[in-house]
Amino acid sequence: MADDLPPQLDSDILKEAEQIRRERTSKRAKAQAEAEAALTAAKKPAAEEDGNKVLVGNLIGEDHVNYVLMYNMLTGIRIGVSRCQAKVKRPLTPDDYTARHKFSFDIVGNELTPSARYDFKFKDYAPWVFRELREEHFHLDPADYLLSLTSKYILSELGSPGKSGSFFYFSRDYRFIIKTIHHNEHAFLRKILPDYHRHVKTNPHTLLSRFYGLHRVKLPRGRKIHFVIMNNLFPPHRDIHETYDLKGSTVGREYPEEKASKNPRAVLKDLNWINRGRQLELGPEKRAYLIEQLRRDSEFLKEMHVMDYSLLVGIHNMQRGNRDNLRRNTLKIFQPDIHYGLRRRKISQSGKADPSEAMAMRRAMRSSDPKAIGNDSTALPESDSEDRRHFIFHQDEGGYRATDEANEPMDTIYYLGVIDICTPYTSLKRLEHLWKGLKADRHKISAVPAAEYASRFLSFLTAVTRGGGGGQRFKPE
Known part of the structure; x- marks a missing residue:
């Protein structure tokens, strides 16, 4: 059949076939080069x-x-x-x-x-x-x-x-x-x-x-x-603008303010809270819930002979929102x-x-x-998880929203939790209590017996909640 084709047509078919073969060969070579490049990149450490x-x-x-x-x-x-x-x-x-x-x-x-x-x-x-x-x-x-x-x-x-x-x-x-x-x-x-x-x-x-x-x-x-x-304790979808670690102890419990001004993630302490005039802004209803739960939890820790725990407080200002991008800049x-x-x-x-x-x-x-962290599937969630919504102190965007005296919501959300609950009052802590008590008020140092610690802890947090009178009386003389 091919012998019956005109010479010009036969030549054109051969040229077209050769062109197709060249294109296929080029594509195969390109695909192989891309595969080798991808394999090399996969084997190369990310640091390199x-x-x-x-x-x-x-x-x-x-x-x-x-x-x-x-x-x-x-x-x-x-x-x-x-x-x-x-x-x-x-x-x-x-x-x-x-x-x-x-x-x-x-x-x-x-x-x-x-x-x-x-x-x-x-x-x-x-x-x-x-x-x-x-x-x-x-x-x-x-x-x-x-x-x-x-x-x-x-x-x-x-x-x-x-x-x-x-x-x-x-x-x-x-x-x-x-x-x-x-x-x-x-x-x-x-x-x-x-x-x-x-x-x-x-x-x-x-x-x-x-x-x-x-x-x-x-x-x-x-x-x-x-x-x-x-x-x-802190949510994935909200920036925490201030963080405090409150024990009710005031001896040596201050983070330098000059450092705090340069470090938005600094964990501040009891004296920072008092000197800044902070208080937990809670209306009568929410205040009652919080103090009662703190009473129950501190009573349990007293029975377990635990001390040195603290209330971790994260504060989110709703007007300030997430514009500082604190989470994505540090994770x-x-x-x-x-x-x-x-x-x-x-x-x-x-x-x-x-x-x-x-x-x-x-x-x-x-x-x-x-x-x-980029804008892909690894990005932080934009809402709170479902499991937290079952609990009173995580009911407001994963936290506990501030309220006024009429129990109406304000523009602050508190993220609260009692942490470091695995330190018993041992003989070593008793020695620490005696030693530090020689140089400072032994009732205001951190290492005190479990019963005294629980009582002071609850008294301090009651005082620094609105209507409690403030924490000035806990400051060392």
Whole structure:
């Protein structure tokens, strides 16, 4: 048939066919080049792409201890909480309060745990108790809880308002805090867990910190890190313009005002509150609710022989709103770059994992870096979460709105919570009380017996609420 075509037409067909072949070859070469470029970019560490620079905070790479700690926390929480959550709900038993579930993770994985980026051990304490607290009393949706904690992290390494030196890590949606705690705090929380559980059940609107989980990570060379998962008192959708940590103690309880003027995120203290003439602007109805709940919570802490706790107060001015963009300017994203394609188990005839594969995996892994929050799916929520709306002190945009004497709303929202509730009055605190009492008024220092602490705490907060007379009488002479 081709032999019957005119010579000119035959030549045109050949030229067209050659042109099509050239275009196809060019497209294939271009696609291959793009694929290679994408693969190279994926393998290149983010720090190298950005010239070893991150937009906010300090670079946390794979060899940074906090990076490893965060990754291990995230992995352990995902597996431990999922295991408990997948089981059929049942009534609690006394043994549930002392239960400890152990998990071992390594680079290859085994029948019980998936492969992990690092070798570590994870311990989940009283998982059934915390499951009931989350679901029955704190109204958390299990799926939301897991998704929030095991997806991207909003990371800000903030020091504790006190002197504990704990690290705080925020969940993806800023709802939960992962806080590292000292072994003594961990042991004390486990000790009072049955009483704490009972107090939450009988006081659904308690201002005490809400504990959602208690865990431990054991890093290589035997280092053990205990941590709790708690509620974030401050909302994801509102800037906090002033923050106060109020104990009722006034000796040494002042943050320098010259520093505070340069640091909008500074946590101010009792003397700052008094000297600035602050008071909780609450009408008769809301004032009565707050003082009664503080009375119940402080009575519980007195029974547990706890001291050194404080009322954390975040103040949002509704007229000022979010124009200062305080949250987005100080937070960043952490997301482990997990290469699932590399997680194939290779088992030798002896039944043991091939160590060469584990070494290859470790070499192949790359660290992830913090990134600034952008206008994408990682952005902070624009409204409060559903679970907070069940509670009186979080009913107004996640907080407690100021009211006048006629109980009409004002332009201030308070975010309130009693924090640091795991410090008992021990013999060491008794020595601190005696020593500091030699140099200052022993009734106004922080370290006082639990009963005196609870009484002073409630008296101070009553005084600094509208109609209470103010806090001047608590100042040291």
